[in-house]
Amino acid sequence: MSAPPASDAGPIPAPDAGPIPAPDAGPISNAAATAPTPAPPRTPDKALEPSAGRTAKAAARGGGHPVRLRALDGLRLLAALMVAAYHYGGRDGEITQAWGSSPRTQFPTLSSYFAYGCLGVQIFFVISGFVICMSGWGRPLRSFFASRVSRLYPAYWVAIILVTGVFALPWVAYKAVSPSDALVNLTMLQQPLGVDRVLGVCWTLWAELRFYALFALFVVLPGATRHRVVLFCAVWTLGSAFAEASNLPLLDVVLMPEYSSYFIGGMGIYLLHRFGHDALAWGIIGISFLIGQHYAIRELWHPANVDAFSYRSATAIIAVVAFGYAAVTLIALGKLNWANWRWLTVAGALTYPFYLVHEHLGWVAVWAFHQKLGIPSYGTFALTVLVMLGLAWVLYRYVEQRLTPMIKRSLTTVRL
Known part of the structure; x- marks a missing residue:
């Protein structure tokens, strides 16, 4: 039970803040044309600060330059390792068969x-x-669709084939799904x-697909703006509450009230990143x-x-959920720009294939x-985490880096 890709495997470009108009200095005389005199500085009214001013502040934090948010890559890897720890030692189920006993016995503390x-x-x-x-801002629907498909599917297809093939081996105790289901x-x-399901973790990909569809329909298709994203967050929040109250399965499937708040919170945090401190954005996040x-x-x-495996x-x-919100917010506000190590870029690239396999x-x-080699539990x-990271690197290097650009190019240029 884990989570899906959050961005393209390549560098995550910060959004283009757009041109920032200089204040109007008034008409310029002929004499001034040869010896221009700068206009006197104006004191901005913070209460009426234009959106361009907020955008300038975002650009100062990196919002106007194509920078890699490497701290976000590190957070993605941390989240993936958290999920791996849960799957290997934080629950019962099939992993008990792999260990030969309950993980509580293997890791009592x-x-x-x-x-x-x-x-x-x-x-x-x-x-x-x-x-x-971030990635959908200013992007046409076809480009957004191409980026999501090319990002999600190549490593996913290979992971499906790998797991199905390994589980079909006679010495593997786990049952493979039928060829039709595969x-x-x-x-x-x-x-x-x-x-x-071939992959137990794919339930989160279904949640991601629904989020992409909603975002594409209500934000990307009409064109992303601050007002439109705020309205989308507000309507989705209320709609999720209505879905919970109505008990209608169709609304639950479309609006997914149990997960929507996390996606909405991330969009609110992006508004902070792009436009600076804003009461509406903070309200969405809160x-x-x-x-x-x-x-x-x-x-x-x-x-x-x-009788339960664990007591949480x-x-x-609450503290772990708050940590996730706080960490993404600090990254968005540029507070973790010091975490700019190059290896975090690789870590971010490995997160999705690692998650899949x-x-x-x-x-x-x-x-x-x-059980076979007798290596102690820890x-x-x-060793298992390292092997899975190594396999993730192979998928990234020889599958994603080759197929993702090709699929994206094909989908972007295809005739409708």
């Missing part, structure tokens, strides 16, 4: 902390709201169609956090119970390292 790793999904969704708002999985629509922590606790908290504290759940292939790796855990 850390398993209770690993259980919070599933909240990496919520952090991913906040990041996704931020990055999709083919449906290639569409990424297996969950709404009621088909068995309301989305208040709603998001509610759903996180509703889905993940349970009373202490000897409600306070700790780490769970099911991780079961096989844990079984081989721990060594197996670390």
Whole structure:
């Protein structure tokens, strides 16, 4: 159970802040044409500060230059490692078969902390709201569609083939899905169609697809503006509340009230990044956090119970969700620009393929390292993560870097 890609694998360009008009200095005389005299400086009225002024502030933080938000890449990797820790040591299920016993036995102290790793999904969704708002700004619908398809599908297709092939091996104890179901999985629509999933983590990709569709329809298609994004966030928030109250399955599927607040929060954070401090943007972020922590606790908290794998504290759940919102906000405001190490770019590129392969292939790796080779639990855990990161690098280098540009180019130039 993990989360999907948040941005293109290449550098994440900050949005173009657009030209910033200089103040009108009034008419210029003929004499002044040969010896121009600068106009006296004006004192801006902060209460009536134009949007161009806010955009200038965003540009000073990096909002007007094509910079790589490397701290965001690092946060994505951290969220992916949180989810991996949850899958390897924070729950029961198939991983118990891989270890030969419950992860509570393998990690008697850390398993209770690993259980919070599933909240990496919520952090991913906040990041996704931020990055999709950034990448969709000023982009035509065809280009937005091409970027999303070329980003999501190449590594996903290979991960489906890899997991299906490995699970079909006679010495692997895990059951592969039927050939027909595996083919449906290639569409990424297996969950709404009621088909068995090849990848357990793909449920978050279904949430991402719905977010992309809503954002494309209501923001990208008419043209992204601050007003339109604010209106979209407000309407989606209210619509999600109506969906929860109405108990209509169709509204739940379309508006996904249990996840929408995280995407909305990410979009609010992007408004801060692009336009600077703004009461409406802060309001969007605050309301989305208040709603998001509610759903996180509703889905993940349970009373202490000897029959349950773990007991998660409600306070700790709120703290982890708050950390995700705060981290993305600090990055958006330029407070973490000091984290500008080049290796974070590679980390961000590996996050999506790692996310796709780490769970099911991780079961096989844990079984081989721990039960067959006798490597201790902590060594197996670390080695499995490293092997999955290595496989992610192979997918990034030889699949994404080759197929993503080709697919994007083909979809961008295709005749409608």
